[in-house]
Amino acid sequence: MARLVFILGIALALVASMADAAVVERTFRVGNLTVSRLCESTVINAVNGRLPGPTLDVREGDTVVVHVINDSPYNITIHWHGIFEILTAWADGPNMITQCPIQPGHSYTQKFTITGQEGTLWWHAHASVIRATVYGALIIRPRQGTKGYPFPKPDKEVPILLGEWWNANVVDLANEAFLNGTSLSASDAFTINGKTGDQYPCSKEDTYKLEVEKGKTYLLRIINAALDNQLFFKIAGHRFTVVAVDASYTKPYETDVIVIAPGQTVDALMVADATPARYYMAALAYVSRDNSSNLPFDNTTTTGIVRYKSASPSSQPVMPTMPSFFDNDLAFRFYSSLTGLCRPGDGTVPLHVDEHMFVTVGLNFAACLPSQVNCITQSLAASMNNASFMFPTTMSLLEADYKGVEGVYTDDFPDYPPVFFDFTNASVNSDTALTFTTKSTKVKKVKYNTTVEMVLQNTAIVGIESHPMHIHSFNFFVVAQGFGNYDRATAEKSYNLVDPQERNTVAVPTGGWAVIRFTANNPGMWIMHCHFDSHLLLGLATAFEVENGPTPESTLPPPPPDYPAC
Known part of the structure; x- marks a missing residue:
């Protein structure tokens, strides 16, 4: 009888689990998009005519179905960065590793189930350097919604996608570098949510803006989508509490600077507790190589504006004091200070190594x-x-x-x-x-x-x-x-x-x-x-x-x- 009750309980749990799950179906149409940046007009690849591309917002247990249609002139693949592709390796996306590319005029449907993951991930192209503009956020929520967060429920959640920008066609630049036996040239700018920010020429209106209210808490889902740069990220007058990295929860870690490498994500809580005003969020390169090398790098700073609802819209934003490009000690301190949040049922470090x-x-x-x-x-x-x-x-x-x-x-x-x-x-x-x-x-x-x-x-x-x-x-x-x-x-x-x-x-x-x-x-x-x-x-x-x-x-x-x- 006890065994029957146990089996019945498992069956009911499975039924409940299946009832909680959904099928999230989307169409990603990759094509050319003309964008004005830095006083120039550039043709880029983009998904559904957007930069960044659409956010996939799902729950743990959901099945994701994405129809990728290639209307661009280039071969395309899409990779779901950080997803456990359990028995769905055919959907992973890296060019010539798990699939041949989707050729122009063709399509491919990628299907996978989110299993045992919560937090911020992202998706991006995985052929040549096309992910410079073909990328977007992938947010995985707990099955029970915000009640499942192991940290105080935020008042608002905000994706912050950090990227790079080239005025020239980046695919042409990469092809030229290959023919010459050299590396890709440095970018012309950095971006926040696809916008360069008002520190660049012709970019006053091309600035990301976040409105906040005094006393409220914001969960910033920060993604480094840059091709070739680690980044320092700060918001003047504010501090962060890091609660997750790469869709894995961490013990709360307080800091005034986020260090984030390409491919990584950081979930950080920010309380709007400063004097109501306008503040810059800013990102610049962390150049980890020896600063005596004299190799060129993108030494510009991208900015967005955090504006308190009660602040004057004409007030000059406060700029944060940014680290040196070459601050290896700061980067190592951030990276090495993070520890995992151990919860019942979470995986543990394997102690036996094969x-x-x-x-x-x-x-x-x-x-x-x-x-x-x-x-x-x-x-x-x-x-x-x-x-x-x-x-x-x-x-x-x-x-x-x-x-x-x-x-x-x-x-x-x-x-x-x-x-x-x-x-x-x-x-x-x-x-x-x-x-x-x-x-x-x-x-x-x-x-x-x-x-x-x-x-x-x-x-x-x-x-x-x-x-x-x-x-x-x-x-x-x-x-x-x-x-x-x-x-x-x-x-x-x-x-x-x-x-x-x-x-x-x-x-x-x-x-x-x-x-x-x-x-x-x-x-x-x-x-x-x-x-x-x-x-x-x-x-x-x-x-x-x-x-x-x-x-x-x-x-x-x-x-x-x-x-x-x-």
Whole structure:
């Protein structure tokens, strides 16, 4: 009888769960849009004629169906950044990893279910550099609504999407950089919710404005959608309480500055407790490389205006005191101070590790490819463990894996670099055995449910900077991070195995390292890459080939009927 009651209870819970869930169906039409910015008119790609694109607002448990129609002149894919694509790898979106691109004039329907996730994520194009303007917020609410928040209910929620802007066609710039064997040029401006702000020419009216009321609390859902810049974000006269990162709750962390890398999200509460007036919100680049390098970067500041409802609309906004572009200490203090909020039922750090990996990440040089017609002798490249990733051209990695097609990739990505050296010492850049890499399409093959620990070690071979490393379909625990060369005997003493932050993108410290752990419990082909798009194009990537599990519930189903062909 007790067993019958138990089963009946489970059945009722499942029925209630299904009743709470919904199917959220949207159409994303990608096409050209003419936009005026910085005194010029530019044609960009945009979704549904908007920049940023539409916000997907869903609840945990919902099934999302998005019909992507490509009316643009470029090949397109859409990636749902941070989503656990449980048995829906065909919908993940990275070009030539899980699918061939959606060609102009074609469409593809991507379907996935939100399982065990709450908070702020986002979606973006994942082909070439088109995500410069093809992106939008993806907000996942608890099933029980705001009652499910583990922090005080805000009076209002506000997406803040930080981006970059180029006056020229960014795809043309990326193609030119490839032909020359160089990297993408610096942007002309930064944006807040698609607007540059009144610090730029011809931009007085192109400024994002947020009206607030004295005493009310605002949940800012901050997303860094920039291609190639980590950012500092502040609001004059106000402080933040960080309550989540990458759709994972954190213990409340108070700060007056948000540091956020491309791909990352930060949920922060802001109380409107200042003297009623107008205040600038501002974002500028965190340039993690050595400031003596003299390499060009976008040194501009984007602004929005926070206006108290009772303030005079003509009053001059107060500007926050912004950090130095090169403030590595501030960035590390922010990133390393975050800890996870442990709630009943949440996942915990795996204490047993099946696969240990030590992976160097950084820039190199490589021989010019035949297609790089303007490249002379050598090309700028990037690598992980000195393997510079080359995207396949005839078939996606996932399709090749599913169909058992050989010759598209190899499963011999190395667990360790070919040689250990003084990784963060810039003087090694004279050693050609270290500075040069070769192109290949190597992936790491792991069995279903394998727990992986990766030490991500920055190198100083060609420059030194912080790399935001992102893995698709999995969150990982950041159990430790530090500067210099990783030393296991010392580092293990600092491992946080109790309440580390959980993320999908980690900014590996400049001239330092980070240790992450995750469990590969979803079959498929999952790219791991630097979320600086210029570094991804240079080869700073690999992929995890996760095998099927022992049951139908852990086996990847076949691709949908409209799966794009190359």
